[in-house]
Amino acid sequence: MAPIIAISGLSKTYASGFQALKNIDLEIRRGEIFALLGPNGAGKTTLISVICGIVNASAGTVTADGHDIVRDYRAARSKIGLVPQELTTDAFETVWATVSFSRGLFGKRPDPGHIETVLKSLSLWDKKDSKLRTLSGGMKRRVLIAKALSHEPQILFLDEPTAGVDVELRRDMWQIVRRLRDSGVTIILTTHYIAEAEEMADRIGVINKGEIVLVEEKAVLMRKLGKKQLTLHLPRPLTAIPAALAAYRLELSADGCKLTYSYDTQDGETDIAALLHDLTASGIPFRDLHTDESSLEDIFVSLVRRQ
Amino acid sequence: MNLQAVRAIYRFEMARTGRTLLQSIVSPVLSTSLYFVVFGAAIGSRIAEVDGISYGAFIVPGLIMLSLLTQSISNAAFGIYFPRFTGTIYELLSAPVSYIEIVLAYVGAAASKSIILGLIILATAWLFVPMRIEHPVWMLLFLVLTAVTFSLFGFIIGIWAEGFEKLQLVPLLIVTPLTFLGGSFYSIDMLPPFWQTVTLFNPVVYLISGFRWSFYGIADVGVGVSLAMTLVFLAACLAVVHWIFRTGYKLKA
Ligand SMILES: Nc1ncnc2c1ncn2[C@@H]1O[C@H](COP(=O)(O)OP(=O)(O)OP(=O)(O)O)[C@@H](O)[C@H]1O
Numbered sequence: 001m002a003p004i005i006a007i008s009g010l011s012k013t014y015a016s017g018f019q020a021l022k023n024i025d026l027e028i029r030r031g032e033i034f035a036l037l038g039p040n041g042a043g044k045t046t047l048i049s050v051i052c053g054i055v056n057a058s059a060g061t062v063t064a065d066g067h068d069i070v071r072d073y074r075a076a077r078s079k080i081g082l083v084p085q086e087l088t089t090d091a092f093e094t095v096w097a098t099v100s101f102s103r104g105l106f107g108k109r110p111d112p113g114h115i116e117t118v119l120k121s122l123s124l125w126d127k128k129d130s131k132l133r134t135l136s137g138g139m140k141r142r143v144l145i146a147k148a149l150s151h152e153p154q155i156l157f158l159d160e161p162t163a164g165v166d167v168e169l170r171r172d173m174w175q176i177v178r179r180l181r182d183s184g185v186t187i188i189l190t191t192h193y194i195a196e197a198e199e200m201a202d203r204i205g206v207i208n209k210g211e212i213v214l215v216e217e218k219a220v221l222m223r224k225l226g227k228k229q230l231t232l233h234l235p236r237p238l239t240a241i242p243a244a245l246a247a248y249r250l251e252l253s254a255d256g257c258k259l260t261y262s263y264d265t266q267d268g269e270t271d272i273a274a275l276l277h278d279l280t281a282s283g284i285p286f287r288d289l290h291t292d293e294s295s296l297e298d299i300f301v302s303l304v305r306r307q
Numbered sequence: 308m309n310l311q312a313v314r315a316i317y318r319f320e321m322a323r324t325g326r327t328l329l330q331s332i333v334s335p336v337l338s339t340s341l342y343f344v345v346f347g348a349a350i351g352s353r354i355a356e357v358d359g360i361s362y363g364a365f366i367v368p369g370l371i372m373l374s375l376l377t378q379s380i381s382n383a384a385f386g387i388y389f390p391r392f393t394g395t396i397y398e399l400l401s402a403p404v405s406y407i408e409i410v411l412a413y414v415g416a417a418a419s420k421s422i423i424l425g426l427i428i429l430a431t432a433w434l435f436v437p438m439r440i441e442h443p444v445w446m447l448l449f450l451v452l453t454a455v456t457f458s459l460f461g462f463i464i465g466i467w468a469e470g471f472e473k474l475q476l477v478p479l480l481i482v483t484p485l486t487f488l489g490g491s492f493y494s495i496d497m498l499p500p501f502w503q504t505v506t507l508f509n510p511v512v513y514l515i516s517g518f519r520w521s522f523y524g525i526a527d528v529g530v531g532v533s534l535a536m537t538l539v540f541l542a543a544c545l546a547v548v549h550w551i552f553r554t555g556y557k558l559k560a
C-alpha cells in the first residue's frame with residue numbers, strides 16, 4: 001500500500017541559519033500509530049510544522065495521501081489535523097464556537113451532530129458553552145484535539161499530546177488515540193514519555209539533531225536492540241561471585257541473594273545454558289529465575305548518546 | 308474556493324466586534340459627536356460658510372473619513388495581529404485556505420465594520436446638521452473603496468507589527484495627522500499657496516476631497532483624480548499583500 005505520508009530529502013534551515021532538519025526521508029504507513037521520539041530541539045515540531053504548512057521547507061518534498069503539500073496544498077491539508085505542542089487558544093470564544101470554527105476553516109459544511117460526537121468523546125460536552133479562558137490546561141488540550149478532529153482528518157498529528165497532563169487524562173488520551181486508529185485515522189505523535197511510545201506505537205522513529213537516526217517496528221526494535229537480564233534468586237546468600245563464574249557479566253545484589261546476568265539477545269542463547277551449567281557445577285543452587293527486557297527508554301538513551 | 312472558511316473567519320471577526328462593541332462602535336461615534344459640538348457648533352458658529360456650505364455640514368465628510376481610516380486600519384491590523392500574538396495563527400496556516408481567501412475574510416470583515424461605522428456616523432451627523440448627498444452612489448463607492456483600501460493597509464500593518472505599540476504607531480503617528488491636515492476641517496484653498504502645494508502630497512486630501520464632492524458637488528481636486536489616487540493606493544496595498552503571502556513574510560518561518 002502507498003504510504004499516507006512520504007517525505008523525501010526534506011531539509012529546513014531557519015532564517016537564523018540554524019539547520020533544524022537535515023535531508024529527512026520518512027514514510028508513514030496508512031492506519032498506523034507512529035511515535036516520533038527525540039530530545040528537546042531535535043526537530044520534531046519543525047518536521048510536523050513543515051508537513052502541516054506552518055513552516056516552509058528549504059528543500060525536499062512531502063506528499064500527504066498522494067498530494068504534494070505545496071503544489072496541492074488544499075487537498076493535502078484538508079486531510080490533516082494538527083494538535084500543536086503549545087496550548088494556544090482564543091480566550092473569549094466558547095468551546096462550541098471554536099470547534100465549529102475549525103470545521104468551517106477546513107472547508108467542511110457545518111455539522112452540529114459531528115461536533116457533538118467529538119465533544120462527547122473528549123468529555124467536553126458539559127463545557128461546550130464555557131469560554132476557553134475558564135478551562136484548565138488539560139481541558140484546553142482536549143479542545144485542541146477537538147478542533148483537529150472537527151473536520152474529520154485522515155491523518156492526525158499530536159505534538160506532545162500528554163505533556164503536562166495528569167495520569168488519568170493520559171490514559172484517556174491513549175484511549176482516544178486507539179479509538180481513532182481503529183476508525184482508520186493515521187496518527188503521528190511526538191512524546192518525551194518513552195513508556196507512552198512503548199505503550200501506543202506501531203512504529204517508532206527517533207530523530208536527533210535534525211536527522212532520523214532510526215525507524216523501526218516497535219516489536220522488532222525491542223527485540224533487535226533489547227538487552228536482556230537474567231536474574232537468579234538464590235536460597236543461600238553468596239558473599240562474592242565465585243571465581244569459576246568470573247567469565248560471565250554477573251552482578252551480585254547487596255544481600256547476596258540475587259545474581260543478575262546481562263546479555264544481548266543477538267548473541268544467541270549459548271551463554272545462558274553455559275552459565276546455568278557452570279552454576280550447578282559450582283554447587284550453587286537457585287530457587288527461581290526470571291528475565292527482563294530492557295525498556296525502550298534504554299534503547300533511546302543509548303541511541304541518542306551514540307550520536 | 309473554500310467559502311466555508313471565508314465565512315467562518317468573517318463570522319469570527321464580526322463576533323469579535325460584537326464583544327467589543329464599546330470600543331468598535333460607541334467610542335468613534337462619541338468622539339465624532341464631540342467634534343461636531345466643538346467644531347460644528349462652537350467654532351463653526353464663528354465661521355460663516357465654506358464654499359457656500361455651512362461649516363457644520365462641511366466637516367461631515369472629513370469626520371467620517373477620519374473614523375473610516377483609523378478604524379479600518381486598527382480593525383484589520385488587530386484582526387490578524389492577535390492570532391499571531393497568541394499563536395492561534397497555526398490553525399489558519401495549516402488550513403486548506405488560499406491567501407486570497409484569508410485576505411477576503413479578514414479585510415472583508417474589517418471593511419464591513421468600518422462601513423457600518425461610517426454609516427452610523429453619517430446618521431449621527433444628520434442629528435446635528437442639515438445635509439444633502441448629491442451623488443449617493445459615488446458616496447457609497449468612496450466609502451467602500453476607502454474602507455477596503457485601508458483595511459488592506461491595516462492587514463499589512465498587523466502582519467508587520469511585532470508589538471502592540473507598533474500596531475498603534477502607524478494610525479497614531481501617520482494617519483491621524485494626515486487626515487487632520489488633509490482638509491477634514493478646512494478647504495485647501497483657505498491655505499497659503501505654498502501649503503496648498505505641500506498638501507497635494509498628502510494622499511488623504513484626495514480621499515476627503517472626492518468624498519466631499521459626493522456630498523456637496525464641491526472638491527479641492529477633480530473627482531477623477533480622487534478616484535485614481537484611491538485606486539493607486541488600493542493597488543499598492545494589494546501588491547504588498549501578494550508579496551507577503553508569496554514569501555511568507557513574518558507568517559511562516
Ligand atoms: N523559528 C525558528 N527560528 C530559528 N530556529 C528555530 C525556530 N524554530 C525552532 N528552531 C530551532 O530548531 C530546532 C528544532 O526545534 P523543534 O521545535 O523542531 O524541536 P523539538 O524536537 O520539537 O523540541 P521539543 O522536544 O523541545 O519540542 C531547535 O534548535 C530550535 O531552537
Ligand SMILES: [Mg+2]
Binds near residue numbers: 085
Ligand atoms: Mg516540539
